[in-house]
Amino acid sequence: MAKSMYLLWGSGSPPCWRVMITLEEKKLQGYKHKQLSFEKGEHKSQEVMDINPRGQLPAFKDGDKIINESTGLCLYLEVKYRALSLSYIKCLKSKL
Numbered sequence: 001m002a003k004s005m006y007l008l009w010g011s012g013s014p015p016c017w018r019v020m021i022t023l024e025e026k027k028l029q030g031y032k033h034k035q036l037s038f039e040k041g042e043h044k045s046q047e048v049m050d051i052n053p054r055g056q057l058p059a060f061k062d063g064d065k066i067i068n069e070s071t072g073l074c075l076y077l078e079v080k081y082r083a084l085s086l087s088y089i090k091c092l093k094s095k096l
């Protein structure tokens with residue numbers, strides 16, 4: 001199910017964690033991913049710039065769809081995989 005997804009991420013990045021936690025919570029395992037080094041400037045590599053011209057991580061593709069903003073990406077995953085539970089969304093809804 002998640003094989004069409006590709007996530008470029010960097011260590012120590014809360015926006016990357018947000019996306020990875022969402023993928024884990026939705027049990028979307030098996031997605032392709034690559035860890036890049038901020039220290040080596042890999043977030044400015046051509047591979048990243050082709051997906052996210054801001055040169056920021058996370059950079060994400062699902063098939064031919066590109067979604068870079070981490071909060072928008074979490075919303076995309078929530079809408080596309082609504083049937084799969086996401087505890088923090090449930091928690092937020094319970095507080096409304």
Ligand SMILES: N[C@@H](CCC(=O)N[C@@H](CS)C(=O)NCC(=O)O)C(=O)O
Binds near residue numbers: 010012015016043069
């Ligand atoms: N609004 C973006 C922020 C992404 C972001 O700021 N990523 C940082 C790492 S935490 C980054 O790539 N910084 C490198 C840079 O801006 O050159 C999101 O939520 O996806």
